[in-house]
Amino acid sequence: MFGADQHSNLDGIRRKLFAYARALCRDRHAAEDLYQDALLRAMSAKDVPAGTASFRVWMFRLLRNLWIDNLRTQKRREAVLTRVELTDISSAGHSGNDPVLDRLAIREAFMQLSKEHRDVLALVDIGGFSYEETAELLGIPRGTVMSRVSRGRVALAAQLVEGNVVAFPTRRGRA
Amino acid sequence: MTGLRASDDEMLSAYADGELSADDAAWVANRLAREPDLARKLAEFHRIKAALARLADDPAPDVPIISATPKRRFGYGAVAAAVAAVAVLGAGLLYTSHTAGSFGTKPETATVLTQKERLVASHDVWAASEGPYLSEGLQAPAWMETLLRANGLELVHSAAVPAPNAEHFGFVGKNDCRLSLFVSAAPADTAGTLLISSDGGLQTASWIDGSDGFLLVARGMDALRFNTVATSMHLAARDLRRDGDEMLATLAAARQTCNA
Numbered sequence: 416m417f418g419a420d421q422h423s424n425l426d427g428i429r430r431k432l433f434a435y436a437r438a439l440c441r442d443r444h445a446a447e448d449l450y451q452d453a454l455l456r457a458m459s460a461k462d463v464p465a466g467t468a469s470f471r472v473w474m475f476r477l478l479r480n481l482w483i484d485n486l487r488t489q490k491r492r493e494a495v496l497t498r499v500e501l502t503d504i505s506s507a508g509h510s511g512n513d514p515v516l517d518r519l520a521i522r523e524a525f526m527q528l529s530k531e532h533r534d535v536l537a538l539v540d541i542g543g544f545s546y547e548e549t550a551e552l553l554g555i556p557r558g559t560v561m562s563r564v565s566r567g568r569v570a571l572a573a574q575l576v577e578g579n580v581v582a583f584p585t586r587r588g589r590a
Numbered sequence: 591m592t593g594l595r596a597s598d599d600e601m602l603s604a605y606a607d608g609e610l611s612a613d614d615a616a617w618v619a620n621r622l623a624r625e626p627d628l629a630r631k632l633a634e635f636h637r638i639k640a641a642l643a644r645l646a647d648d649p650a651p652d653v654p655i656i657s658a659t660p661k662r663r664f665g666y667g668a669v670a671a672a673v674a675a676v677a678v679l680g681a682g683l684l685y686t687s688h689t690a691g692s693f694g695t696k697p698e699t700a701t702v703l704t705q706k707e708r709l710v711a712s713h714d715v716w717a718a719s720e721g722p723y724l725s726e727g728l729q730a731p732a733w734m735e736t737l738l739r740a741n742g743l744e745l746v747h748s749a750a751v752p753a754p755n756a757e758h759f760g761f762v763g764k765n766d767c768r769l770s771l772f773v774s775a776a777p778a779d780t781a782g783t784l785l786i787s788s789d790g791g792l793q794t795a796s797w798i799d800g801s802d803g804f805l806l807v808a809r810g811m812d813a814l815r816f817n818t819v820a821t822s823m824h825l826a827a828r829d830l831r832r833d834g835d836e837m838l839a840t841l842a843a844a845r846q847t848c849n850a
Contacts, residue, residue, distance in 0.1 A: 429650040430646045430647070430648065430649065430650050431646045432650065433646075433648070433649075433650035433651065434645045434646035434648060437645070437648070438645070447651045450650065450651065451651070459825070517641065518641070518644060518645065518647075521638075521641045521642065521644075521645065522645060525642065525645075536642060537642075539607065540638075540639050540642035540643055541642055541643060541645055541646050543643075545609065546604070546607065546609045561600055561603070561604050561609065562600055564603050564604070564607070565599045565600040565602075565603035565604070566599070568599075568603055568634075568635050568638050568639070569599055571638050571642075572634050572635075572638060575638075576634075
């Protein structure tokens, strides 16, 4: 049952959890829906880990599983794996000094990564999970995590260095 | 950054994350001291890592999971569907201070907190009396009756409790055990954990959902039965998506003898 300990643990990871949802989903509304759904499921669950570390893994896994379920339901898996149509806004000219714009640029570049790279980078860099934890959470070998993290960062660096920061169409519900 | 191999990237990336063994980390550090391209790439990885971490600075949405405020306080129609299930994402703040045997100490729950003793007293007065029974004009929510009837408890009493302002619904089991449910106003847009306590034979369960605060009171009821009733009612009030049949099945499975 979701008791005081779990609420306390949840408070400690809310932002990271939501950031992870945003990393998985292509628009904020879908991320909010996913995040809220995950919390509702968590609060309704019968067996909720009480420990901080185990709760954190459990919560991220729950959210990710919901995301996968949603993808299956919506039959959009292939669409997600396909790069979105891009609209070049590089002429907007990010200065590199404005933290808001930087964050926007990072997010835009990040969302152009493949699903696998977004997933693993979000868990490591946003969620703060170790490679071992990420491997367990995703059900893949640790070496694969290491490889994906590296490739994701290289791809992200290429996007940013080359000024290839572009916006994607904002379509409600696109995961 | 030319001349670097994919394996270099992996080692550097893992180095940035502190994921290398001591030997491998020393090997990378040695190369970093001699290869400026490698050092620049490591700096790039650190920059990206920090930038991604900052994405978690955005606040999580503080909006209800489900917004379904009841239109009428006691005009409930379908099971659960007429009950607010507003689970605010920050509800944990409300309940982190809750401890067993108390309603908590947060200001948001103060109204309910100060009401508990008087409501328990109302329960005791009713439990010791022969009546009065169902009051006119005060109808129990359908979901409430349905759930409790599934556990062998019949609604026999309803009355307004003037101080504090609450509605009192009394249920009786086959062996004359008495269970009271009090519904009172609660701070809006709150939701949270179910708190069950047992103290010297007095059993209470409380939770807040939407604009309503709930308090279940019994004395000497089988603990499993009381907990089952409390849990089911809490879920019914909160989770609009929970299947009603499943809940009734849960109640039936946990049905115990009324020992009171």
